[in-house]
Amino acid sequence: MRTSIFFLILFLMACLAGCTSFIPAANLPLVRTDQETVKVVTIPLPVIASSPNEGITYGGLTAFLLHNQKDEVTTLFAPQVNYNENFGVTGTLYGAFYPSPLRSVEVNLAKSGRINEDYEIKLRDQDLFDRKLELNLFVFGFRDGSARFFGFQSRSASKDESNYTDQEIGFTASAGYPILPNTQLVFGERYKDVEIGTGAVKKLPFLRDVPRFANIPGADGFAAHAQQLALVYSTMDNQVIPTTGIRAKASIESSLTAFGSSANYRHYEAELKGYYPLLDARFITVGRIGYNQTLGNDVPFLERSILGGESTLRGYGRNRFIDNSYLLCNLEERIRLFRWEVFGVRADWELAPFIDLGSVMKSLDEGDTSSFEFNPGIGFRAVVSPNIIGRIDVGIGKEGPAVFVGLGYPF
Template sequence: MSLKNLLLLLITALFLAGCTTMAPKENLPFPLTNQEFADPVKVVSIPLPIIASSPNEGITFGALTAFLLHNKKEEVSTLVAPQVNYNKNFGTTATLFATFYPVEDRYWEVALSKSTKVNEDFEFKLRDSTLLDKKLELNAFLFSLTDGSARFFGFQQTSQKANETNYADQETGFNLSAGYQIFRHVQLVVGERFKKVDIKHGAITKVPFIREKFDPAEVPGMDGFTAHAQKLGIVYSTLDSPTLPTWGGYARVAVEASVKRLGSSADYRHYEAEMKAYYPLMNAKFISVGRLAYNQTLGHDVPFLERSILGGETTLRGYGRNRFIDSSYFLLNLEERIRLFRWEIFDVNADWEIAPFIDLGAVMERLDKASTRSFEFNPGIGFRAVVRPNIVGRVDLGIGKEGPAVFVGLGYPF
């Protein structure tokens, strides 16, 4: 039996396996369950096919089963999702993804993924807002990954599709931050970031390797680099939820410095500003959402992956990741999240949403050199399944000048 036929058989089997069971709590030890779960534990399994297409990765298909564990309040407090995918560039990929909400305002996420060709991804995320009477928020992100689909087209907004190259982006590092509430809606944030990056041969053989088209002397970081940076920021937020907000505002300004004497490959600085707004209508059946962001990178010999970058599932959804790179970017995202209906499937209540959107953005040397002709206009539409209070599954289709892009993932894009 061919691999493709085997995957089709697996998808069919998973659909037949969807069900709700009551499992003894002793068979689901911590962190799968905790004191917030009843005994027995309600476990809902939902099988899903996976079909995705993006400019960098190409077509991916496979299947997953999501196991949703409900606490005493009938909320999904734990999600475990094993999956198997196939992509002609990376071969077969096995993935285990899990999220845990042991108590309100505490969140863990684990992702383990390994492909038969090049790709791998091992991540751990933590957010804890329960400390010091909920005035202190800690965030941690540990990662080791290799992305064999990475692309580089050159610098500036005018970089051409004809200059497309491929490489494997191999990164290991961490992001740490602590935010303390200094006023009712204002948080002071300090952060530490480290990553070691190596540039290897990628998995996309039809595209030239990056060093075949570009000179390492003209593209800092092409031979690998180290980034070690410290951040200071201020956050203002009136959002009603840190994970799935339906109303409120958010504003953030931050400066981050990378210094050679602390282990970085170069001295440079990032300046960031971001605003988001959520406005609900008709009992949140319609939620108008907008984001405005500006980023500037100043310094000499700044590694290309440390500059201001647009493209991908959270910025310009009509392009693949890292499509546009320069010293600054300006970005506007607008979308209307429309709840079509609420539907109980496999004993799980979900909001099914459609979200027409517009992404508008450009990279530039600096903001005063921006030109209206440089901006990319990416219209598109998203489809989301929302299981409150924690989980969103989404498919976003964006249209750019180089064709359509489809992104499949968890969580809202912003």
């Protein structure tokens, strides 16, 4: 639920009470600033969110938005309490810190009454070595009792839906350095330890209680320790809120039992994104084409090529389709409707009709046009420069609509 916070703040602040105050900087020890006082916008809000896997969640939060001398939001705190029929009461503390457009820190702490918990810290720094070196670090530990598995291949049926708890602890890290104009060489390291347990959704069978799923690789848990090498070419004008340019990435990732993984396998990935503005970026056409392939024996099911969720096929829940490969195409038109300032927070409000098209397959040469999922939909976005995007995306798949609330653009 951490990703729903900021969009709901912006979406509802127009009709709910809020206040602006100026607090002495000395009373805010976690905020580094040269200001004597800091502008703080405080907004109490109800929260209602929905996702295909988790169902409906409701509760309340209080958001604290701190501004710098340029009146930009540089810090966000949002304590939250909510209720979900599967997980009971959950308490969450989310914090985002943006000391500059090139540096950010995000922290999330969440604990529910039943099964679910989430502890994360995400760091990004693009301001090292004269802004040449880019570092990213994500450390996490979570339990998600809403996870689903339907089987492999694009024709896995909704009637075969099973539930489990996905418990993971690990990290991802990467370092990128320019080797040519607009071109980075990126080295990455990833580790996670995964345990599979009984899920929280009692109306569905447990993954290992379904006979044909009981012995799939990874059903008893697994470890993944992989190293990645990638080449990235980018002419985007902004890494967080791009309006023009292209970004191309090709990567290979290797997982070896010699380094602690449960199996030997490789990931190959290629992705191309483009941003084309019109009318002073009032309209931005955004497209993405992606290919992913996983090669190896006994590859854990959660380490294969996966589609479904808020950033791939938005007409389905997370991890809906799993196989050895996938092809994916996303196209959306980001339309800036208006610019509105509420309680001293200025946001660009966007409408984004989109189309998602994708399929999983055993290998690329076995791809079948009839297996591709076509997910039309529409998104609603609130963009607070220079670093915050809140969104709601509603996609339509063959199994009905799916609604995702999140932070950041989907791609």
